[in-house]
Amino acid sequence: MDNTVEKKCRVFQPFTIIRERQRSYPVDVEALAKDFNISIVNKDWPDDWSGAIGKDDNGFFIIVNKNHPKVRQRFTIAHEIAHYVLHRDKIGNGIKDDWKYRSRNISDTDEREANKLAAEILxxxxxxxxxxxxxxxxxxxxxxxxxxxxxxxxxxxxxxxxxxxxxxxxxxxx
Structure with missing residues (x-):
């Protein structure tokens, strides 16, 4: 298999997994996270923090502010999954997003991309x-x-x- 095809296969796979979860609504974002082997942790955070994605010895994890409304938590999970799909190489020690889905350690362009994919997921x-x-x-x-x-x-x-x-x-x- 040539290098171009391999790259396309790697890019295509996450979207195949996402489409499988989009067979009916509401899209089960928690199951989608599990499909990517991402664990979800609900955390009691201040209202100005929505979520984060990081990696430890056990793999990737998403932290969600449990004090936010359920619809916001769902968008946060989708947003962090989008970071995993689009920016996995930039996650490093983690990406922590405020209530406007902005982060200090990733570009505004990356955040807009994650928002757009999160909306498409949900x-x-x-x-x-x-x-x-x-x-x-x-x-x-x-x-x-x-x-x-x-x-x-x-x-x-x-x-x-x-x-x-x-x-x-x-x-x-x-």
Whole structure:
């Protein structure tokens, strides 16, 4: 196998694992972490810290602020999984993200990439469309243009994400 194909196979594998977990909503991010052999630790942290990813002798782990709402914890787990998939070589002693998902030891570009992949993990277009059909009974919704606030809240509830995260994903004002 040539070097290019090997690189593509390594890049492709995480996305295959992610797609397997996106067969129905809400996406089980805790099971996804287990698929990557990442343990999850819930920690009593100050409100301004959301989560972190690190590595020790037992492998990779994600720390989640147990005081945050469940939808925020789910996004944090997805965000840290995204760091694992995209920036594993940069994790080193760990990446600790504040409530805005910013870190002192990784670039803003890397944080934006992790946010984007986290949103894609939790809210892939096909599942957003399915959840919207269930809420409003109209097929073909993959943008927020046809969703009222009530419908947006219903779709967010089905996906177990915040209305803010869903609004950003759909490109509509929250």
């Amino acid at each position: 809210m892939p277009a096909d599942l957003v469309g399915q959840a919207a059909v269930e809420v409003i009974g109209a097929p073909g919704v993959t943008s927020g243009e046809r969703l009222s606030e009530r419908h947006l809240a219903g779709v967010a509830k089905n996906l177990e994400v915040s209305t803010t995260a869903l609004s950003i994903r759909l490109g509509v004002p929250a």
